[in-house]
Amino acid sequence: MIYWRPFAATRPVAAGLWPVECYCVRMCAPCAHLLGYERKAGSPPPVRPWFDEGPLRLRSALMDKIVLKPLDIALVVSYLAVVTLLGLWLARGIRSSRDFFLAGRSLPWWAVGMSLVVSDIGAKDMVGLATDGYRFGLVMMNFDLIGCVFPVLVAAFLFMPFLWMAGVYTIPEYLGLRYNAAVRTFFAIVWALFMIGTVGVIFVSAAVIFRSLLGWSLWFSIGVTAILVGIYTTVGGLKAVVVTDTLSCIVLTAGAALICILGLARVGGLAGLHETVSQLEWTEHHFHLVLPADHFEFPWPAVLLGLGFVLGPAYWIGNQAIVQRTLGSRSRGQARASYVFCAVLKLFFPLLLVLPGLIGLALFHEQLGAPFLDAAGTPNPAWNGDAVLPMLIGELLPTGVLGLVVGAFLAGVLSNLDSYINSASTLVVTDLYRPLLPGAGDRHYLRVGRALVVVFLAAGAVVSYFVVPVFDSVYEAFQTFMTFFQGPLLALLLLGMLSRRTTAWGGFAGLALGISAAGAMHAVRFVLGEEHKIPYLWVAWWSFVAAVAGTVLVSLVTRPYDTRRLAGLVCWLPAEKESAP
């Protein structure tokens, strides 16, 4: 998801504020033994100190209320079994790399649309959006409303049918055809690195949540998720990923809706929620989507320009993990319909993900307090925002329903992880391996693609080992890393698709200028101090503007491509012979 958590939200809580010996799940002895716990009467299970004492603790006094009953466990196990078996069943008929990477271009619009939604939402987003719903209120819905629905609707009619017709497997492949091989290789490497990092981050964020909900240790959690995802992604490819995602979408929606419904019932409905939250001193803007232009975190011009015009479109048009499932649609019309269906679903998801934060605020503001010390947004170090959603779960959900919600978390993790793993494999085979070793035969590429799924899962696990002690820094570093490239990537994609006049030299200049501009803006905080840090939304916007300016100016003074070469690569120049079936 393009949703980024402001860094201060995840600072370590003040020492001693939350009880260290507080465990959220009570397991039977065999289960505890299976998970590696050695329980003694009256003592908590042992945990690895470097995992347990890190900045990601999700504990509160309420969390020991979360007790999984047999019905809950049965629901979770059933869900995992169904997902795995479904994925394995879908492996039938995978005979070529096209079947594996693009599902043989057989996916229906509704499955792609649902898969788009859940690929965008990870477990960390579920916890993080509830946390920031508590801190900032409805403004967080902009990440879906202006950051998703707007670019998705534009892409549905302008870009996705066009990319489908181009017959490409990846976005860097398109950039290579439109510009040159250097641009293709550059973005393929950038995305591959980002995806490995993302897989590591998904592993850790999932482990933290499962630690809180199920008592799983870090490596047990990584092992379970990696094996499950590895099984069906390795054998079933994109089709298994998309079909299991549709199941995940249903479970995720049901789980999130249950939290909202039960939470609203507890706080007296929407009217009661509004009344309780409005009475607090620091919630002046909590029921507004548009905040003042001088707001310390989400000034509206930055949200509109940076999120709506750059990060959102770059994510929904340029992110391989998102776009790939659409390229696997049955037809151009189905590719278009899948994006529109995604926009329809995305009308509801911001409410399902942000509303729990507001409900948590109404219910727990006395225990958790205010996240800021003053109106300038100085973080309150004693505030533990990550506890909002676990506290809600512990407080609201009865047996059976709890199993469904834990299943929803699992759904978020699996769908997020399988999408990135599958796309990383596709990207490396298509844009790095195949150009290095052309003519090796389709079955060879299929085998390499499957092997890479395992390699990426292993690489993600290795990254997670290093990520754990400095999780927030690494998470922020990965997101910062991408702000260098999102603006220039979008500029190259848009200008490449929309204008025949854009040249390879223009693209190179835009890329260099955009990345330089992003680097300079990031450097401000180091040169002038942290208080002069430029919000990342502004970095995205201005690096995009710089990339557009560089591309246009240099393209105008360099020789344009022959129109025949651009047929099928520019929106207004249809291919003489369409490459797609």
Added chain:
Amino acid sequence: MNGLWLGRLLPLAAGPLMGRAAFVGVFVLLLIWLLVMPRRLVAPEGEPAWWRSPRVWAVAVTAIQILVYLRWG
């Protein structure tokens, strides 16, 4: 510096009313584009029934977005 890059250039931008108008304006422009978009971009394969038309659904989603920003902007 925090978030006021554009605000300094456009003093009016500091007001939340201006912000709401900007967000609504974006979706109004999108709505107009969806309505006037040539048919070859919407349904080159042939116009489906209205309830299966991506254009109709896209227009409905955009209209809801406009109402959401007008109400909670």
